[in-house]
Amino acid sequence: MQTLANWDGGPGPWILFFPLIWAAVVLGAVTVLRRTGRRGRGGPWRPLDAGRPAGDSPLAVLGRRFASGEIDEDEYWRRLSVLEEQFGRAAKGGAA
Numbered sequence: 001m002q003t004l005a006n007w008d009g010g011p012g013p014w015i016l017f018f019p020l021i022w023a024a025v026v027l028g029a030v031t032v033l034r035r036t037g038r039r040g041r042g043g044p045w046r047p048l049d050a051g052r053p054a055g056d057s058p059l060a061v062l063g064r065r066f067a068s069g070e071i072d073e074d075e076y077w078r079r080l081s082v083l084e085e086q087f088g089r090a091a092k093g094g095a096a
Helices: 013-037 058-068 073-092
Strands: none
Touching (some): 058 073
16 A cells, blocks of 8 residues: 555655745744844834834924924924924934
8 A cells, every 4th residue: 555655665745845844944933033033122012102202302392392382383393394304314314
């Protein structure tokens, strides 16, 4: 009787399946290690508020001043455009 593991006296076609299993295991392990390694650098598990300005950043201070009524809307937009020119390019890696 011929089985899948023994095909005409030699290894059957299933022998090709085992390297694929090991490749999937190695690829999965590398993926898990890379994702957990990025955790401290703001990778896929960064906080949801990572895009919001920090508490003492110039954009946050400007937003608080506008919200409290210290500055009007025109002043807010004028200062925001200046801050985006200065901090936006540096944060995106562009030249000043």
